[in-house]
Amino acid sequence: MPLLVMKFGGTSVADLARIENAAKKVQKEVERGYDVIVIVSAMSGETNKLVGYVEGTSKLYDAREYDAVVASGENVTAGLMALRLQEMGIPARSWQGWQVPIQTTAQHGSARFVDIPRANIDAKFAEGFKVAVVAGFQGISPEGRITTLGRGGSDTTAVAFAAAFGAERCDIYTDVDGVYTTDPRVSSKARKLDKIAFEEMLELASLGAKVLQTRSVELAMRYKVRLRVLSSFEDTDETSGTLVCDEEEIMESKVVSGVAFSREEAKITLFTIEDRPGVASAIFGPLADAGVNVDMIVQNISEKDYDDAHPGAVTDMTFSCPINQVERAKKAMEDAKATGLIGYDELIVDTDVAKVSVVGIGMRSHAGVAAKMFNALAAEGINIKVISTSEIKISVLIDRKYMELAVQALHDAFELEKA
Template sequence: MGLVVQKYGGSSVADAEGIKRVAKRIVEAKKNGHQVVVVVSAMGDTTDELIDLAGQVSPMPAGREFDMLLTAGERISMALLAMAIKNLGHEAQSFTGSQAGVITDSAHNKARIIDVTPGRIQQSLDAGNIAIVAGFQGVSQDKKDITTLGRGGSDTTAVALAAALDAEVCEIYTDVDGVFTADPRVVKKARKIDWISFEDMLELASSGSKVLLHRCVEYARRYNIPIHVRSSFSGLRGTWVSNEPQGDEPMEQAIISGVAHDTSEAKITVVGVPDKPGEAATIFRAIADADINIDMVVQNVSAASTGLTDISFTLPKTEGAKAVEALEKTKSRVGFDSLRYDDQIAKISLVGAGMKTNPGVTATFFEALSNAGVNIELISTSEIRISVVTRADDVNEAVRAVHTAFGLDSETDEAVVYGGTGR
């Protein structure tokens, strides 16, 4: 019986009852003979309330102080969780990110972990304690200032600690029973995935699946830490994410791991771009200089009659206005005709390492969309993923049609969503 890192999100510890329920689950793991390190997020809406307070005193809160403020949230949840565990007769100590040795760079609000030196955690474990660690936060290497890790920070804290402590597994507790073959809110017959490879999970995370963030999975893959995504409400076996299948029964890799969708992106089409070297480079340099991340990029052959082509790409809706402004400034240099901005799109992605060796996946995918009357606007592929852009209105029907076409539907409606969404 080795060391287990467990991470609980904000929805699992939203109130005193939640904290007590989680405390019982942690004590179970300890009773089963494990050393237990727990990473916890801020309670429920605490972070949003703190952000709201900051907005009331300053329209542009500064990075260092904003991080100082937000980290109060985990301080509250971790102390309460340690108290609840002690009340069950077990020893527990809580640690801030700084005390736990989570060393980061100085990029406030979105710091990257540089190193983890969990000496105090190890001592606390060796003394028989359950160690509770604040997720989402660290301390900067140069200035010793408090930092936060940004979106998905608590999951990353958990995986980083699991790696530094050589844990058997990093258990990510959430409000669903695991990773599903599609979003259970859209596809009632979505199936829970028992095991998925790091690669497929990375593609799903990039394609709109919100259970695990790309950053956390990437960290786990680099250090080969198995992740077990499961519900803090049901206690059922969830989804294992690792290099090789794990668990009691051997599992054969599915051809298709799942269908992801994403409605957070917009599409920009640059119309009438002269088809000559350097034009695309000018366009995307302008986008990069505006610090905007883009996703899909599609350019088709130019019409022979005009020598003009159209270039389309997708990007987060939140960056749309900034991108259009940046492109308008290049108009005279590039000499394109016009810009089309469209935020009524959805991206649907089919992910699975099996598609490399199974011909016909693309054909089945497109036929399913066609039969459902869904028009494809853009196509982009990687080795283990096919993504299309459709109208936003079509997304739910499209996802369901594809899910059914690849035989992913379960016999029953097994997916349950238990609570809200954590950080």
């Protein structure tokens, strides 16, 4: 039988009524002739509650026990979904990660997939079962312990199952009806996209769009898994939502497909660093060791020199990172200075910034995108602090108070409201 993977997030299974609603969507696909693997998240708010229990019990908790507790939320949802489907006359059973078994690495709290053997689930389909309801977000380590994949891990579970079972498609049901040109809460002109390329979706996800988890898009792109983002709360058909697919499936792309933004950014500058080979490594090595996710980087000649005979002998280095990693970054730099690895006069942190980005595969073949972006921001009096680019993305760091204005200006400048 043809096979579909359907994933339901926490808001889609938040209570018994919503679980019933999700089960009806599964029923429709079964009636169309599909075998279905359903991936479920914990009920909305349940994971946060379980994390709170762990942290309230032990500040320096054993990561293996953390996973054992936190993974239980998905087990409850999977069992309830299987029961509801059975009540509707659909042969279904639930699967916990270890029963599949979903084999992962032993990195508790952030495990990665190693293998998803098909044999056990295929055997149940052969017996006449129509639906396998699998607890997302979890697996089993080589040592036989329960593992979890990190926040958003159920999206990644769904894509991994679609790849392992050769599914026709992977449908991600959530609380929005697709991928938009930008957040509709920021711009009333935001338009839902019918299709978006994997690369564009990956950039948007990594730049702050919350629709899909970044790792799930990476996996889908690697294994060419066609993803569809749909609303759990609307009637849907085969044309609903947004299809995330290979670039070749999109006949003609706009130069820019979307505008992404992130409020949770910080800018850190190290002043008066010796300008010599290896200085960048001496800075970003310790940051990497400390687990700081550095994004944008700018190096420039410092206003100060060691002496008049050596102009340009010192430099300033600026980089951005998530705002919740600032203290970690400061400590890494202070430790590096204390051990003589680097020297600098001053470390300045600016936590009042935001990142705004334009993304589109059409940039590859069109000139002038940067000029149009910078002109649109200049027309609104918005100063750019840092710029970074890739083949299909341009990102800028600006004052946070101008973020929404910047998003609206760029959405208008590239006429994203037009199909």
